[in-house]
Amino acid sequence: MRPGMIAAMIMTRTKAGPLACRRRLRALGRLRRSGPLTLLVMLLCAASGSGPARAADESTRATGREASPEIAPAPASHAAAPPRPADPALRLVSLNPSLTAIVVRLGAADQLVGIDDYSARMVPELADRPRVGGLFDPSLEAVMALAPDRVLLVAGLEQEAHGAALRRLGLAVEVFENERYEQVLGNIARLGRLVGREAEAADRIAAIRALRAAVERAVRGRTAPRTLIVIDRSPLYLVGGGTFLDELLHAVGAANLGAGVAQGYPRGSLEWLVAAAPELVLDLSPQSEAPPSEAPQTKARANGSEPSDALAFWSRWPSLPAVKTGRVLALDATRISLPGPELDRALRELAVAVHGPDIEPAIERELAKRGTP
Amino acid sequence: MIRLSRARLALVLGVLLAALFAVVLVALATGPARIAVGDVFDVVVRGAGSEATRDIVLGVRLPRIGLGLLVGAALATAGAVFQALLRNPLADPYVLGVSGGAALAGIAVLALGGIVALPTQSVPVAAFVGGIVATGLLYWVSGGRGGSGATGLLLTGVVFNAVASAGIVFLASIAGFFEGSRIFLWLIGQLSAVEIDAVGLVAASVAVGLVVACVLSRSLNLLALGDESAAQLGVPVEAHRRALLLATSLMVGAAVSVSGLIGFVGLIVPHALRLVIGSDHRLLVPATAITGAGFLVLSDTLARTLVDGRELPVGAVTALLGGPLFIVLLRRSQARSRLS
Numbered sequence: 056m057r058p059g060m061i062a063a064m065i066m067t068r069t070k071a072g073p074l075a076c077r078r079r080l081r082a083l084g085r086l087r088r089s090g091p092l093t094l095l096v097m098l099l100c101a102a103s104g105s106g107p108a109r110a111a112d113e114s115t116r117a118t119g120r121e122a123s124p125e126i127a128p129a130p131a132s133h134a135a136a137p138p139r140p141a142d143p144a145l146r147l148v149s150l151n152p153s154l155t156a157i158v159v160r161l162g163a164a165d166q167l168v169g170i171d172d173y174s175a176r177m178v179p180e181l182a183d184r185p186r187v188g189g190l191f192d193p194s195l196e197a198v199m200a201l202a203p204d205r206v207l208l209v210a211g212l213e214q215e216a217h218g219a220a221l222r223r224l225g226l227a228v229e230v231f232e233n234e235r236y237e238q239v240l241g242n243i244a245r246l247g248r249l250v251g252r253e254a255e256a257a258d259r260i261a262a263i264r265a266l267r268a269a270v271e272r273a274v275r276g277r278t279a280p281r282t283l284i285v286i287d288r289s290p291l292y293l294v295g296g297g298t299f300l301d302e303l304l305h306a307v308g309a310a311n312l313g314a315g316v317a318q319g320y321p322r323g324s325l326e327w328l329v330a331a332a333p334e335l336v337l338d339l340s341p342q343s344e345a346p347p348s349e350a351p352q353t354k355a356r357a358n359g360s361e362p363s364d365a366l367a368f369w370s371r372w373p374s375l376p377a378v379k380t381g382r383v384l385a386l387d388a389t390r391i392s393l394p395g396p397e398l399d400r401a402l403r404e405l406a407v408a409v410h411g412p413d414i415e416p417a418i419e420r421e422l423a424k425r426g427t428p
Numbered sequence: 429m430i431r432l433s434r435a436r437l438a439l440v441l442g443v444l445l446a447a448l449f450a451v452v453l454v455a456l457a458t459g460p461a462r463i464a465v466g467d468v469f470d471v472v473v474r475g476a477g478s479e480a481t482r483d484i485v486l487g488v489r490l491p492r493i494g495l496g497l498l499v500g501a502a503l504a505t506a507g508a509v510f511q512a513l514l515r516n517p518l519a520d521p522y523v524l525g526v527s528g529g530a531a532l533a534g535i536a537v538l539a540l541g542g543i544v545a546l547p548t549q550s551v552p553v554a555a556f557v558g559g560i561v562a563t564g565l566l567y568w569v570s571g572g573r574g575g576s577g578a579t580g581l582l583l584t585g586v587v588f589n590a591v592a593s594a595g596i597v598f599l600a601s602i603a604g605f606f607e608g609s610r611i612f613l614w615l616i617g618q619l620s621a622v623e624i625d626a627v628g629l630v631a632a633s634v635a636v637g638l639v640v641a642c643v644l645s646r647s648l649n650l651l652a653l654g655d656e657s658a659a660q661l662g663v664p665v666e667a668h669r670r671a672l673l674l675a676t677s678l679m680v681g682a683a684v685s686v687s688g689l690i691g692f693v694g695l696i697v698p699h700a701l702r703l704v705i706g707s708d709h710r711l712l713v714p715a716t717a718i719t720g721a722g723f724l725v726l727s728d729t730l731a732r733t734l735v736d737g738r739e740l741p742v743g744a745v746t747a748l749l750g751g752p753l754f755i756v757l758l759r760r761s762q763a764r765s766r767l768s
Contacts, residue, residue, distance in 0.1 A: 290613050324739045329461070
């Protein structure tokens with residue numbers, strides 16, 4: 056399993072809402088807006104004949120934003136991370152990698168007493184933490200056994216149903232939305248308050264905002280290439296409008312052709328793609344052989360020093376302007392499409408992918424002008 | 429049964445081939461990219477036209493149509509052969525779970541491919557083996573003679589499909605997301621697969637299956653009457669039946685490995701044709717192959733043009749068309765069994 060795909064699909068809350076099996080008929084219409092993950096949910100639902108989502112109802116909409124800690128069961132019998140007397144640290148269980156990544160980035164990894172399987176894949180340093188199952192099939196029992204003070208999850212998909220179930224069991228559930236850029240920044244601030252790291256959260260948000268502003272100034276006046284982000288090739292999924300990736304593309308001065316297809320992460324048609332004639336194809340698909348994430352791969356690719364498998368694949372349609380000019384780049388989805396704490400890194404790498412490596416000094420100059428590190 | 433003359437054979441197949449040709453032209457000229465028919469003609473006939481038009485017509489539409497022709501012919505012919513061999517009008521590779529067995533095996537290999545490097549050809553081969561195993565089990569359950577009544581056979585198919593879906597979902601949940609989204613594609617059935625490296629192998633498998641079914645179509649006529657009658661008339665019953673089942677599984681496995689579970693093609697096409705041209709398999713088998721190919725290409729053209737810029741799975745289109753027909757046939761066969 057390569058982690059590439061995870062980011063793009065996992066972490067973004069789709070607006071599809073809970074897909075209870077009894078609403079399967081309506082699901083077809085929702086395909087428009089939902090990502091591949093939702094499809095997976097649907098298939099799991101369809102196959103089992105009933106789903107845990109049955110429990111989902113509107114009550115889940117009332118998010119436990121300020122859920123009182125009193126209703127959480129006392130952390131009775133747990134060996135890991137014994138509470139220090141003067142430490143108000145909460146015991147957290149995160150069911151979403153983007154939230155997990157934020158908590159870790161804010162330096163509060165100790166407070167995570169349980170995570171979902173995908174968080175464990177995305178954040179290797181948490182590999183030793185207790186797991187509570189997958190994104191859609193967390194074990195309620197495993198969550199209960201960890202006696203968390205808060206359960207963190209993302210609205211939409213099946214997670215809301217699990218949230219409702221956990222709430223009925225007396226746990227405090229925090230529901231987050233992470234489809235849009237501002238929502239992600241809001242999540243950083245909110246998690247900062249939750250884990251008592253407001254300063255770190257404010258720094259992170261400021262850094263992201265500063266970088267976005269710098270990037271926007273640096274790319275001003277440059278032509279915006281007609282761009283497509285491919286999340287998966289087969290079946291073909293694209294980044295549509297109304298998503299944080301769409302906003303990031305806009306910020307780095309690229310025109311997202313996918314926004315014209317639909318909102319969310321639409322299933323695209325190959326013929327449409329060829330006809331749309333993208334000047335730049337950013338391939339985040341797991342098949343695209345993204346290089347190891349340690350390497351700043353966008354530089355290498357933009358230099359053209361490393362011909363990518365992605366270019367070979369898209370060269371099957373030589374009329375694509377992006378193919379003609381060699382502007383098909385394989386990007387590591389884990390670094391770009393996680394709506395987590397590193398949006399500045401994603402912005403920087405997207406800017407390099409769109410405008411080439413010489414945009415970096417320009418970004419640095421803009422950052423320096425504002426006196427921001 | 430009307431006697432089959434050479435002239436009749438030529439006439440029917442000629443008409444069907446002409447219709448198939450027309451369907452292919454329509455499919456080539458239709459798509460979300462709204463290319464004028466004249467431009468499509470230029471590209472296909474004269475090799476002229478802009479590069480983008482050539483890419484769309486020859487690089488996107490044509491491979492997909494080719495895939496549709498292969499898969500449609502395979503599934504429809506498999507349906508006709510199953511219906512004769514099992515003496516059951518409701519037999520179809522999808523309903524009987526043969527496609528499900530093929531899909532399960534193919535997906536198992538796909539999931540395994542994440543762990544050990546396997547050649548791309550291993551997926552169709554595995555799907556073929558899965559199809560054979562499912563057919564063998566089905567045959568064994570039906571008592572080897574076929575005609576064990578619609579209920580028993582359909583129940584077996586239901587169980588096969590349930591086990592296959594459960595296995596597929598099990599694999600999906602342990603395989604992770606990348607494989608997961610692909611597995612959805614297998615379950616619903618579609619032709620938009622862009623990775624068609626194994627298409628040569630698939631084409632060869634379908635060709636072998638079609639040739640065997642056509643060559644043994646006379647035996648199919650006699651086998652459909654019952655084993656004793658067929659044996660009395662000089663048909664080597666077991667040998668021909670095995671050859672037909674193997675050939676059918678080969679075709680279904682190959683089709684499923686590139687298109688996933690597309691349902692009901694094997695049901696609609698042979699039945700519709702029987703109403704028009706009768707049930708002489710010497711004519712029915714090749715006619716089913718041609719019509720099945722055209723039917724799937726047409727369904728897929730609908731699937732890729734109904735919603736602008738996006739794709740519907742063709743399996744959903746064929747199921748929406750075939751599901752109601754299946755109910756009608758089931759009602760009819762129930763009425764018949766009440767009479768007898």
